[in-house]
Amino acid sequence: MGPFLRSLRKSGDRSLYQFSFQGSLLKHLIRKLEHFAPLSQADRCKLEDIGGRTETFEADRDLVAEGERPRSVFVLTSGMAFRYKLSQDGRRQILTFLLPGDICDLHVFLLKEMDHSIGTLMRTTVSAIATEDILGMFFDYPRITAALWWSMLQEEAILRERIVALGTRDARSRVAYLLCEILWRMEAVGRTDGTALRLPLTQQELGEALRLTPSYVNRLLQELRRQNLISWSGGVLDVTDPAGLIKMAGFDPSYLHLEGAPEEIQRHFAEMESQE
Numbered sequence: 001m002g003p004f005l006r007s008l009r010k011s012g013d014r015s016l017y018q019f020s021f022q023g024s025l026l027k028h029l030i031r032k033l034e035h036f037a038p039l040s041q042a043d044r045c046k047l048e049d050i051g052g053r054t055e056t057f058e059a060d061r062d063l064v065a066e067g068e069r070p071r072s073v074f075v076l077t078s079g080m081a082f083r084y085k086l087s088q089d090g091r092r093q094i095l096t097f098l099l100p101g102d103i104c105d106l107h108v109f110l111l112k113e114m115d116h117s118i119g120t121l122m123r124t125t126v127s128a129i130a131t132e133d134i135l136g137m138f139f140d141y142p143r144i145t146a147a148l149w150w151s152m153l154q155e156e157a158i159l160r161e162r163i164v165a166l167g168t169r170d171a172r173s174r175v176a177y178l179l180c181e182i183l184w185r186m187e188a189v190g191r192t193d194g195t196a197l198r199l200p201l202t203q204q205e206l207g208e209a210l211r212l213t214p215s216y217v218n219r220l221l222q223e224l225r226r227q228n229l230i231s232w233s234g235g236v237l238d239v240t241d242p243a244g245l246i247k248m249a250g251f252d253p254s255y256l257h258l259e260g261a262p263e264e265i266q267r268h269f270a271e272m273e274s275q276e
Contacts, residue, residue: 025051025127028101028189029075033147035188037261037269043143050133051075056125059200063104063118063126070108072128076100079124080200084208085116094209096158097121097182101189106134106152122200143269150257157255166211169250174210175220176249179230183239184253196238224248 026047033039039047054077057063063081064070076098083095083104095116098104104118109131137144158181165174186197203214203221212220224230229245231238239245260266 025054025077026075026101028077028099028191029103031189032101033144033151035258035260036147036150037143037266039143039147043141046137046141046144050129050137051077051127053128054125055128056123057120059120059122059124061120063120063124064114066114066117068114070105070111070114072130073106073108073134074104074126074128076102076104077125077127080121081118081124082121082205082209083116083118092208093211094205096155096162097209099182099185099189100191102155103148103151106148109134121205142272146261146265146269150261154257157257161255162209171210171212171216172220172223173249174212175206175217176224176229176245177251178206178210179237179239180242180245180249180251180253181256183237183242184256184258188256188258194238195240195242196236198235199232199237200235 030039030044030047033047055074057079063074066085078100080100081098081104083098084092085095086092098118104126108114137148161177161181165177169177182199183192183195183197186192191197203217206212206217207214210217221230221232224245225232227241227244229239229241229248231240245251261269
């Protein structure tokens with residue numbers, strides 16, 4: 001049982017729509033990056049400064065569509081989105097889910113056009129980051145650069161785990177694994193209340209992420225409820241038995257790389273700190 005599971009505690013307060021997150025526009029990104037390594041005050045100030053123009057999109061809207069020229073790098077500051085592709089016959093495959101603090105996409109200024117689309121699951125706000133700010137951080141802020149590399153590696157690991165899940169897990173463990181993953185990622189950026197979180201996913205969207213029919217997803221969710229592993233109503237998921245859901249999923253959160261940088265990297269950052 002890892003530290004993240006131990007940190008999930010039941011809270012008596014279920015006012016999930018009244019979370020209070022004080023701080024900068026990019027506070028969730030800062031919190032996420034500090035899972036890799038502590039940022040210096042100068043690093044945090046830089047990240048607070050680059051949060052630029054914000055845009056808010058209603059649910060079921062594209063932030064950017066496949067074939068469009070990327071406008072800028074942007075960070076989710078609130079809400080929830082997803083990457084997806086459409087097949088030639090119009091079927092949608094959801095690739096990954098994007099949560100507050102996630103970047104979409106750090107390397108996008110290298111592309112002439114998007115090779116996938118990004119849509120919203122709920123009302124979502126993003127903050128645009130100018131290309132010159134991204135490039136400037138790469139050259140002038142090595143801790144931020146290393147943390148952003150870690151963030152990209154985490155996203156690649158999430159995609160690899162999804163491939164493994166679709167290829168080797170049965171339907172029940174696929175659903176359990178995805179719920180575990182979202183819970184761990186939300187907890188990492190402070191978007192949970194104990195083991196509960198706002199999750200506006202429909203059975204259709206779960207099916208499109210896991211290649212299951214909505215009716216089959218419904219039966220699987222009912223099974224998880226009967227086993228008292230979860231409760232889910234009004235867009236709020238509560239994992240009432242995290243250990244049981246982890247066992248059902250065969251879930252190992254190590255692929256999320258939330259345990260911090262390797263010791264040699266931490267020593268390097270400490271030496272940098274002493275020289276500043």
